[in-house]
Amino acid sequence: MGKDHIGELEELVLLLIVMLKEDAYGLAIRRTLKEQVGRLITIGAIHGTLNRLEKKGFAGSSYSQATEVRGGRSKRIFTITVSGRKALQKSRDVKVNLWMQIPELALK
Amino acid sequence: MKRRYHIPRAAERLIRSICKSDYTEEIIGDLYEYHDEITGKPRWKRGVYFWFHVFNFIKPWSIKSFEGTQNLNHYGMFKNYFKTSYRSLRKNALFSFINVVGLAISMSIGILMILVISELNSFDSMHTKADRIYRVAGNKFMYGQEIDIPMASHYIGLEMEHQTPGIEEVLIMRDGVDVDLRTEAGAINIKGFYTTESFFDIFSFELLKGNPETALLEPNGVVLTQSTARKIFGDKDPLGEPLEMESTGGWQVRNIVGIVTGVMADLPSNSHLQFEVLVSMETYDQPAISGTGWHKGYKSVHFWKSTHVYVLLDKETTPLAIENSMAEILRDYNAEQEHPVTYTLQSMKDFVTSDKLGNRVGPRFSRKQLGIMIGLTIVVLISACFNYTNLSLARALRRAKEVGIRKVSGARRHQVFTQFIVESILLSLISLILAIGLFLLIKPAFINLPNPASSGHDMFLLNIGALQIVYFVTFAIVLGVIAGILPSVFLSKLNTTIVLKDAGTIKPLAGISLRRILTVLQFALSIGLIMSAVMVNKQYQFAVNFDMGFNTERIINIKVKGDYASKLEATLQRIPEVEQTSISLMTMATGQAELARVESEDKEHKGRIFWNSIDEKYLSMHNFELVAGRGFESPLQGQTLGNQVILNEHILQSLQLGSPEEAIGKFITIHGYARGKYQVIGVVENFVNTSLNAGHDSDIMKEKNFGFIQGMPGFSNGQIGVKFRSDNLVDLVQKLETAYLEFDQKHPFEAEFYNDQIAETYRAQKTTVTLISFLAFLAISISMLGLLGMAVYITESKMKEISIRKVLGAGFVNLMTLLSRGFAFMIIIAAFIAIPITKYILDDKILGQFNYRPETNLMDLLSGFLIVLLIGFFTVTWQIRQAAIRNPSDLLRNE
Structure with a gap:
């Protein structure tokens, strides 16, 4: 498992970052994850994953304007990086490639 | 709009104090939003959910590291020091190796010393009253010089108990319990003390069975240590069991019809006092069956051989006050003495480590x-x-x-x-x-x-x-x-x-x-x-190879503990490998010695003399060189102590008896156990008796004067020397033991080669x-x-x-x-x-x-x-x- 390896939750979160665009911050990602994937995860776990992605260089982050609902705190908005994109593509390719090799399963 | 988006202060503080500052902004922001999100839920659920998430933020990635905000420099610097040090040590492997090995070798000795010191410090620390326990030490005038010994008279102990204020307890102990017991597992030897009943009041030793108040009160009360009790009685409850012992300690034999009144825990190795058995002091009032060590007057002011006196002071009393009281008690007695007796108190922490006073009741390791x-x-x-x-x-x-x-x-x-x-x-x-x-x-x-x-x-x-x-x-x-x-x-x-x-x-x-x-x-x-x-x-x-001046080759010494020496000797002589035998009191040149004062007939010249009691065959068997006169010629008839003496050349000078030839026929007086007037019948060449390496503080042990007398005045202990010609030693020793067992089943067979005994002396x-x-x-x-x-x-x-x-x-x-x-x-x-x-x-x-x-x-x-x-x-x-x-x-x- 090198640095370019991407875990399952990481992959999901990274996809959501791309999907949510300007609104990709911790709590929003958690909410979407719950709605779209049906997985309920603690906010802490989401933050951990986001930080890990940033450390691996798959995502970058910047602070947005402060909002009142957040008690005057700003959001940390995440964006995907080029290597993040590559990692996603690679992960998809690997899976697609594997699916293609098992036609009986793919047919179903 | 209600101000509902305020999260609990405590949560915010917690996050701030635990999490890295980079993350707090985002985390707290999300928590606000989340708090807002769950407002619809019941209050208690809200609390639980919210706090669950708060605590979930405490994760390895979020926690401040110790290099944290304020102390960053210090920690970081030391981390850097360690890193550079490690690298530099690795880079110079040879130098590091040399240093590590050198330091490790010397440190292993340092570790040993640390342990020795810390164990010495722990000596007697189990006694809760240790800081108030003192031992009385005296200066005794013996053989012409004053010697400090950690002993005192029974008398002073009793007097202090009766009349000195400031003393909580007095404990008097005597040496002299030395018993050979036959058990199922074979003969064992147990040693210990006669002691007064305050033993368990002063020391904090634990009595496992029996009553500490009364165990040593009555005559014949015996307290055993746990392992000794197990050796003697096995798994049986020893309490109340009779224990008949023949004690041979202290130049005397006495029968103790003991009753086990207590079993105490085994003594820890860091106790200054070591023994296997305690016998109540009252038992000592019963006279011994033989031996001169027992005096009816052992409670008199003169008599303080083998007596140990401990005192427990109360909290306000200083040792100096007690020393003064002791001087007061002895004032009248001392006024009449040429050499007044001074008693001092030795504090418990000095019992083992004192330079001046030895420890006669257990181990010693002087400062x-x-x-x-x-x-x-x-x-x-x-x-x-x-x-x-x-x-x-x-x-x-x-x-x-x-x-x-x-x-x-x-x-x-x-x-x-x-x-x-x-x-x-x-x-x-x-x-x-x-x-x-x-x-x-x-x-x-x-x-x-x-x-x-x-x-x-x-x-x-x-x-x-x-x-x-x-x-x-x-x-x-x-x-x-x-x-x-x-x-x-x-x-x-x-x-x-x-x-x-x-x-x-x-x-x-x-x-x-x-x-x-x-x-x-x-x-x-x-x-x-x-x-x-x-x-x-x-x-x-x-020292080991020194020519002692007499022969010790091919001689085995057998210990005799009874009055059967001559009968045993006769049996031994019938063993074919045995060339010669002789009976004596002590083994020469091994540090065993009996010292006495000696005077010439006109009392003008005085000196000290070591003496040994021998039979008529001793000198020839050990090849002592006679310079003048003759040895003892025949066994003593009817009497226990001869009146003739054979001297070495040293003493001729001390007592000015002239040349060896002139000395023959003169009379000298020996004091002490073998007191009496003796006629000189022979002079032997000088030989080594006292330990060759005696030195340091004991002038007495350097005394080279020596005299042989014949017969054993009141002792039933002694030894038979056996000169042998066989090379099959195992067989020989077996034969000797068989002969020994004919006469003595009670005491273990103890025989040693003379040369080994000498080597042992220099151990x-x-x-x-x-x-x-x-x-x-x-x-x-x-x-x-x-x-x-x-x-x-x-x-x-x-x-x-x-x-x-x-x-x-x-x-x-x-x-x-x-x-x-x-x-x-x-x-x-x-x-x-x-x-x-x-x-x-x-x-x-x-x-x-x-x-x-x-x-x-x-x-x-x-x-x-x-x-x-x-x-x-x-x-x-x-x-x-x-x-x-x-x-x-x-x-x-x-x-």
């Missing part, structure tokens, strides 16, 4: 003894520290650039200093681990060394506990600081610009004179220790020889490691010089001389320092006090020097050879 051991340990430790200092200074040049860069980047001098100290502490901690391993290797050997003063008791367990580990680590850190301080000062002082501009301008061997001094000192220590080992060993060998010295040789070996290994390190360094830094010299035609021998000259010079200077000092300390101060001494010759004096020179020479040669045989073109090609 002086400890001091010598600590001194030797420090010598070895210093040697290892010198290695580190030397090698680090020598390598200073290589580290100079590093220091320069550090300083340019803003490091202060004290920071550079700390860095090097940290490095040496790190090294010392690594050595500690190795040292503990080494210590575990030498531990059994140390514990098994016979310690003459512990009188057969195991004093030390040397177990390592948590507290000891703390001591070790502290010790390692202190040692690291000591070793590292000089190089650290030197390196931190370096001038940045000079170092960085041109490294060549700083003297390549800076601190060279300091280093030379340290190396010379180190060699001096090694030389001194080797010399000590050689000379102490010589004294030991001298204490063997311990010293072993210890000093071992330390000398360590010291020399350490200094040779250091020498090796220096040789490697110097040859490495002179590689080019060597190559150029070779190109110009220098031969191997030339190079050798050139490079080893410096070392040889230092060893010679070291010898000049070490030899006179060691000779002074050892020859004049310590060994000089011994009774009989071998001559110290030139070889003894030069031994240390030659050995160090030889080993040093080989070390250096080996290194230089590496340099000298290399092809110079390899080294010079790139220039």
Whole structure:
């Protein structure tokens, strides 16, 4: 498992970052994850994953304007990086490639 | 709009205090939003959900590291120190290895000393009243001189109990319970004391069974230690069991019809008092069946042989007040005495470690003894520290650039200093681990060394506990600081610009004179220790192989404990391998001795004399040389003590009896046990009786006067010497034992070869020889490691010089001389320092006090020097050879 390896939750979160665009911050990602994937995860776990992605260089982050609902705190908005994109593509390719090799399963 | 988006303050504070500051903004923001999101839920659910998420933020990734905000610099710096130190140690593997090994060797001895000291400190600490327990010690006038002994009269104990205020309890104990018991597992010997009932009030020993108040109150009350009770009674409950014992202790035999009234826990090894059995003092009032040790007047003021008096003071009383009261009690008595008796109180913490007073009831380890051991340990430790200092200074040049860069980047001098100290502490901690391993290797050997003063008791367990580990680590850190301080000062002082501009301008061997001094000192220590080992060993060998003046070859001595000696002798003579037998009271030349005052007939000349009681065959069997007169000719008829004496030549001078021929027929008076008037019938050539190595504080043991008398005045103990001609020793000893068992089934068969007994007498010295040789070996290994390190360094830094010299035609021998000259010079200077000092300390101060001494010759004096020179020479040669045989073109090609 090198640095370019991407875990399952990481992959999901990274996809959501791309999907949510300007609104990709911790709590929003958690909410979407719950709605779209049906997985309920603690906010802490989401933050951990986001930080890990940033450390691996798959995502970058910047602070947005402060909002009142957040008690005057700003959001940390995440964006995907080029290597993040590559990692996603690679992960998809690997899976697609594997699916293609098992036609009986793919047919179903 | 309600201000519902306020999250609990506590949550915010918690997050701020635990999480990294980079994350708090985002986390708290999300928590606000989340709090808002769950407002619809019931209040309690809200709380639970919210706090669940708050705590979920406490994760490894979010927590502030210890390099955290405020202390960032300190922690980070130390981390950096450790990292650089580790790298530097790894990079210079050989130097680190030399240092670690040297330090570990010396530290293993340091660890041993720490354990010995901490165990000595723990002596008697189990007694809750230890700070108030004192032992009465007196000055006794014996054989013409005053001796301080830790004993006092029964009388003073009783008097103090009755009339001295300030004393809570008085305990009187007597030696003399020495019993052989037959058990199912074989004969066992148990020893102990007669004691008054306050024993368990003063000492905090635990009585497992029985009542501590009454156990020692009644006559015949016996308290056994747990393991002794188990040996005698097995699993049976010993309480109330009868125990018939024949005690032979203290020159007397008495029958004790004991009843076990208590079983106490086994004595811990760190108790100053060691015994297997206690018998109530009341029992001692019953007269002995034989022997002279028992006096009806044992409670009189004169009588204080074998009596130990302990007092427990109350909290307000000082020992001085009690000493005054004791002087008061004895005032009338002392007024009539030529040599007044003074009693002092010895505090419990001095029982084992006192220099002045021995401990007659258990082990002893005097402060002086400890001091010598600590001194030797420090010598070895210093040697290892010198290695580190030397090698680090020598390598200073290589580290100079590093220091320069550090300083340019803003490091202060004290920071550079700390860095090097940290490095040496790190090294010392690594050595500690190795040292503990080494210590575990030498531990059994140390514990098994016979310690003459512990009188057969195991004093030390040397177990390592948590507290000891703390001591070790502290010790390692202190040692690291000591070793590292000089190089650290030197390196931190370096001038940045000079170092960085041109490294060549700083003297390549800076601190060279300091280093030379340290190396010379180190060699001096090694030389001194080797010399000590050689000379102490010589004294030991001298004693063991000394011509005693009589024959001890092929003789077995059998202990006799009863009045069957002559019957047993007759049986022994029927064994074919037995050549000759003789009965005597004591074994000569093994430290057993009975001393008495002696006077000439006109009472004008007085002296002291050692005497032994022998039979008519003794002198001829042991080949004593008669100078004049004759030996005893026939067995005594009808009486128990003869009235004739055979003297040695020494005493003729003390009593001025003239020449051996003139002395024959004269009369002398002997006092003490064998008191009486004796006629001199023979004179034997001088021989060695007292221990050859007696010295130090006991003038008495140097007494060389000796007399033989015939018969045994009231003793039923003694021995039969058997001279044999067989070589099948196992068979012989079996036959002797069979004969012995015919007469005595009660006491174990004790027989020893005479020569072994003599060797045993010098066992204490063997311990010293072993210890000093071992330390000398360590010291020399350490200094040779250091020498090796220096040789490697110097040859490495002179590689080019060597190559150029070779190109110009220098031969191997030339190079050798050139490079080893410096070392040889230092060893010679070291010898000049070490030899006179060691000779002074050892020859004049310590060994000089011994009774009989071998001559110290030139070889003894030069031994240390030659050995160090030889080993040093080989070390250096080996290194230089590496340099000298290399092809110079390899080294010079790139220039």
